[in-house]
Amino acid sequence: MNIVNKIAAGSKSAGSIDFAGGLMLQGEHRGELVVRDGPLVLWQGSKLAGDTVVHGDTYVFGTLGEPGDQKSSITVMGTLFLTASAVVYGKMRYRKLATYDGTQIHGLLETITEQQTEPAKSVSELSA
Numbered sequence: 001m002n003i004v005n006k007i008a009a010g011s012k013s014a015g016s017i018d019f020a021g022g023l024m025l026q027g028e029h030r031g032e033l034v035v036r037d038g039p040l041v042l043w044q045g046s047k048l049a050g051d052t053v054v055h056g057d058t059y060v061f062g063t064l065g066e067p068g069d070q071k072s073s074i075t076v077m078g079t080l081f082l083t084a085s086a087v088v089y090g091k092m093r094y095r096k097l098a099t100y101d102g103t104q105i106h107g108l109l110e111t112i113t114e115q116q117t118e119p120a121k122s123v124s125e126l127s128a
Contacts, residue, residue, distance in 0.1 A: 001038065001041075002021055002038035002039070003021070003023065003024050003038055003039065003041065004020075004021035004038065005019045005021055005022065005024070006024045006025075006026065007023070007024075007025050007026065007027045007028075007029060007046075008026050008027055009026040009045065012027055012028045012029075013028070013030075013031075014029070014031050015031045015032070016031055016032040016033075017031070017033055017034070019033075019034065019035045019036065020037055021036075021037050021038045022035065022038025022041070022056070023035050023038070023040050025041065025042050025043060025046045025048060026043040026045070027046060027047075028046065028047040029049075030048075030050055031050045031051075032050055032052075033048070033050065033051070033053070034052070034054075034055075035052075035053070035054045035055065035056065036056075038056055039058060039059060039078075040054045040056070040057075040058045040059070040076075041058075041061070042058070042061060042062040042064060043061055043062055044061040044062055044085050045062055046061070046062035047063045047066075048062070048064050048065075048074075049069065050072055051072070051073050051074075052072075052075070053074075053077075054074065054075070054076045054077065055077050055078075056076075056078045057079045057080075057081065058074065058076045058078070058079075059081045060080070060081065060082050060083060060086040060088060061083050061085050061086060062086070062087075063087045063088070063089075064086070064087070064088040064089065064090070064092075065089030065107065066089055067089060068089070069089040069090050069107075070091075070107075072091070073090050073092070073093070074090070074091075074092050074093070075093040075094075076092075076095065077112070078096070079094065079095065079096040079097070079098055080092060080094035080096070081098045082098070082099045082105065083100050083102075083103065084100045084103060085102065086100075086103045086104065087104045087106075088104065088107060089106045089107050090107045092108065092109050092110070093110045094109075094110075095111070095112050
């Protein structure tokens with residue numbers, strides 16, 4: 001799976017982070033996040049809020065966004081897997097979507113079509 005980066009349980013990070021290689025998020029991150037060359041895995045109990053771009057697959061076991069959050073967004077250039085324990089808020093863009101019984105979705109879903117181009121390198125440019 002090429003997960004070479006980790007934000008451990010109990011850890012909190014904020015700001016803009018660009019990871020080369022996959023990321024296992026067990027703690028919390030708030031801000032801009034870019035993951036290249038590997039998947040993003042939001043572990044059960046993890047929290048991610050802000051604008052996120054993943055140039056691969058994303059597996060959500062934790063919480064994406066926050067209640068009432070209309071600003072958080074995630075763009076997944078691969079498959080977005082929303083597991084039974086996933087709770088998601090905000091806007092989700094993806095090439096493919098897989099959901100499982102129990103997933104809680106409180107936001108907008110948008111499929112990225114083959115005609116659409118890769119997202120901009122800067123998350124800020126995506127949300128403009």
